[in-house]
Amino acid sequence: MAEIFGIPVPLLLGQLMLGLMNGAFYAMLSLGLAVIFGLMDEVNFAHGAFFMMGAMFAWMGGQYFHLGFWWMLLLAPLAVGLFGLLVERLMLRRLRGMDPIYGLLLTFGLTLLIEGLFRTFFGVAGSPYNPPALLGGTLNLGFMYLPTYYVFAMAASLAACFGTWFLIERTKLGSYLRAGTENPALVQAFGINFPLLVMLTFAFGSALAGLAGVLAAPIIQVSPLMGSNLIIVVFAIVVIGGMGSVMGAIVSGLALGVIEGLTKVFYAPISSTVVFILMALVLTVRPAGLFGKEK
């Protein structure tokens, strides 16, 4: 059997694919955080809880309302986005102009509250969520078999990332957002409703986390704690990519997914810490992150 550095090629390619898929999720999650941070200077600690809500909503939709995956793929992100919109409008907006640490504390508290509520009602054991029939089965990629749904989830995540990038970098609305990230006062002086822009951006970032949650539901166990397991890694990725950088979030999300996957093959003991080792390295060399600008 063919080998590279003493590792069988199929194993290597397999981990590469899984790494890419994880990376696509990392990218989508860190993208939402980065967009929010860029515009609001606010670290949304509740991002993991929003991810979990997306997955839980998908599961609840099927359980209580018999709404299938495709419906929930649309409805759950909308619901999470609406929730995010209310959080911004009713709570975070009041903290505007204060030290960002208050926003961090607020969203941290919110995370405990949301996770606590879901734990009370659903326990922590977790429930499986089946992929839709259309995407059942496996695909033969030639070098490995991969569940069809994995391929779909990866493609959908990448599409969401690209769509977000396009929206921000190539549209008029995106130019408001980029300008607002640089100089909110001037954007207001031009007559743009900045508070509305902030509210919609927060809702959009939340919906993106919700979408990631729905897409992840058939892959990992749906449980109230699924967000907090993931979010710390995502924070590290945002730091590596550069706080607030859209391209940085996408590229470092994908790259770290792959690096993590390959570490599992080459030296498994550090596969769960490699992201943090890289974060420490990047912070030493480039404190603003790979794609970030020094402020």
Next chain:
Amino acid sequence: MNPVATQMSASRLQSAGSSVAPTGKAEPAALSIRDLHAWYGDSHVLHGVELTVNPGETICLLGRNGAGRTTTLRAVMGLTSARTGSIGVFGKEVIGLPQHHVARLGVGYCPEERGIFASLTTQENFLLPPDLPTRFPGFSIDEIHQLFPNLKARANSPGTRLSGGEQQMLAVARIFRTGARLLLLDEISEGLAPVIVQALGRAIKELKKKGFSVLLAEQNFRFSAKLADRFYVMERGKIVLEIERSELGNKQAELNELLGV
């Protein structure tokens, strides 16, 4: 009463007279600032500014560094931390309005630091300020490109890759096309090559022909001398002198002393 104050009230009467439209119906001033106080945090920067820009007038606000010219413009846009008094824009009171509503009354603002966005291309910077609900035609995009051909040639460059002069052109050009009819231009001639300053001067004259009202905050008296209909001089957060264009000759000495030329 000191002579300056007497002159001021005399010329204010004059300018109030000139604001009466031929029909006999009073047209509201483009900008009418009364007893304006403004603060940055704890520091009290403006101390009762009184200033009028009549429709179609080009007015220059002179003064030494730190006299409060920039703060006066920023206070109109709601960019100081607190303000009291009255700021009328085309007859509407601005104090108390949300920040993004000021522009919608027909105000275009060019900040001293130019405010070109690094993450936007020249074209995106140019098209960023949204159209305002004023029905004032302003300049078409083609007309602006005729005034500043460089902006068209460099449309796809990042805004901050432009030269200082091109960035200044971009900063003023982008508020010519929005329907704004009162322009607040802060230090637009500062630190630029003479050829650029001339281009900007030509643009200001075109503004006047189109019926824009313009308030220039300038340290460079020579730039504004040829453009403005009236001059205000600020010192320590107050207007201390108002000069009609026709009085420039007589008051040159007084002006020089105030400006420290």
